[in-house]
Amino acid sequence: MKFWQKFSAVFVVLCMLTIHLPVAAGEGGEPEVTAEAAIIIESTTGRVIWEKNADAHLYPASMTKMMTGILALEKMDMKSAVTYSQYAAYTESSPLGARPGESLVAKDLVTGLLLESDNGAAIALAEKMAGDVTSFAAEMNSKAQQLGMHDTNFVNPNGLTDKDHYSTARDMAKLARYVMKNNDFRKIVGTSARDIYWRNPVGKMYRAENTNKLLGKYDGITGIKTGWTRAAGGCLAVSAKRDGVELIVVLMKADTPDDRFTDGAKLLDYGFEHVKMAKGPAKEKVRHKVWVKGGEQATAYVYPSQDIDYPLINGEDTGKYTLTYDVPNVVDAPLQAGEPVGQLVLRYDGQAVEEVPMISDKVPGGFSVGSWLVGVFEGVLKHI
Template sequence: MRKTVIFILTFILSISLIISSAKANSIPPSVSADGVILMDATTGNILYSKNKDVKYPPASTTKIMTALLALENCKLDEVVKVGKKPPLVDGSKIYIFENEKLTVKDLLYGLLLQSANDCAEALAEHISGSKENFAELMNKRAKELGCKNTTFKNAHGLYDDNHRTTAYDLALILKELIKHPEYKEISTTSIYYIPPTNQTGAKRPIWNKNKLVQKNSDSYYPECIGGKTGYTVQSKHSYVAAASRSNQTLIAILLHDTKHTYWSDVINLFNYGFNNFSLETFHSKGDSLGTYSINKNTEIPIVSAETSFYVKDKNSDEEPQFKINDQSLIKGDFKKGDIILDASILYKNKNVGTLKIASNVDYSSNNNLLASFKNTQITSSGLLKIASCVAIGALVVAFISVRLKKRFKKKRKKFKHIH
């Protein structure tokens, strides 16, 4: 009896510990940085944030925008001739020389691994002619990506009173940057050697400062696909990173960290995200979504125009829904496959994305009846039934016609006989 009681108590205690552990894992970790965001890279959904729209000086995390513009505007083997100003820039650098010829690839390695300010300015001048023009390009591209609280004044992030961004805006920039496989390859390289140039006769070694990709580091995180550190006295410490597990990629941004705990903080953020959320397919391209009423007499079949996703809370059983944003199609003309509507994806009472909807038939506002007929989506068996009905109807009509003709002839004979 005593053993049974001990077993039951042990079992209850074990269950309690498991439940307590699960609850603890579902609570966002404490992060020392002032501006923080954890974002799903596919949907843009925010999984955790703190002061996400507050402006902070980003220091060298600025360089993710410089890298993005270099990848968008240059080829990796493109040769850059260094001007007078880049070698004179302050702060971290790999000591390039005036008139030295390096490839864009070499400069990107210096930019992302060594956080070299001279490489940043060399790329800026190569792309835009001057660092001032490049700053204008940075701000233009930031707005295109949806950044609303960002002003860049330089390509490297050295402190400037007006050089500001937010955790949310940096997440949007990194979200775009990780679409480039070249970035992932460069950013996860532990050590790179710049080959001899017209100014140097020896290879130039460059080490990656990102501890999350260094296998011998106590902060090594195998799922990390890239990151960038930053620091100035005024900006404090900052760090941006992305990590992928299974089919999901998360982005973490930490700005203005006075305690320099971002290595452990970012790992805790990633683990929190992967443990509590999963990326799920909402609708695949071509999935039937039912019908949509164009008018009282016409309904058209609609399908998902693209594969859509949502981020599922692993601690919830709630399922996503969609709500079509009503739009009049009475005067529209479209073909099968054309995108004609969009819908809001709703999950846990929040709008978490947009679903593009396509017509599954051709439709013309000038010929509604034809469109309605097409909308019935008749199957081959249905066509056989219709054909059979038409054939039977034709036989019935023919039979009645023959009978009427015979009766008409008899009446005609009687009429002649009487007269």
């Protein structure tokens, strides 16, 4: 072999040793899943860790019930009775088996909705809240817009297939992140099974079991909601928390009902491999002074509602996180302890990634010379 041939061969070998070639899926590279669309987000900030066709319009199936459930928890008295209409009672795939005229307490009905994915329960709740399904769908869509779910349209409360009922993995992740901030919702979807009792007829009950097969089997699992129809394929919104990191995975149109759980576990594994949580400042360290008008004192402090932690994706640097205040310079007394006063904005590399509510200590109303002067010079103080 001539000198240049030997040199070329050695050069090629050295390049192979130094260049980072793509790694096969399952060996540290991209996760390989059957789902047509999927996304992994870090739950505190909503930052995307990985995605696949996350903006494709697909049928969400019973993941729809996340919206029905959260609206019920936010709008209804959970002790009130909900009576089944014929429409609700005879809706397909309603394992609770409630009959027309029977009634359950709202809390039990929401539990059956989210654990057993009962379609009739969704209809009964929709009718109770809005009078009919069409009116309730309008409320669902209004809430979706508030949450930034701009590629979603709901026409029913349960996710049964309709060409005009669609969403995306990204939008469903926004919804999942929102509902998991509600402690009552979170408690229900983290429950493996629960007895549900009828108000009428008295004594009738049903043992509701969670359809999420990862619950109790995947380390750190916390929820959320399954979905399946022939048209939608396997759908799953699932969350898990380890070492201070909580992830949310949404996948749509997996090949089979079981594939959605296999895919979900793979994506959670991938997410936990790529996200770490770094400790940030305690909330007392990032307090912020505001001027008080109409109070017994002229100034007060507001604090973040929680200590600050920094999620780091793929080895990010905590030094690129910055904190800025979106808080009014002047506030009106009185203020109750825990009352929201603006936001603390977390930015990574200049981009806003999370907003943490700033809350006040108790600030009594009244009079002081200093607070009176704040009122006099309010126009100036607001722009300092």
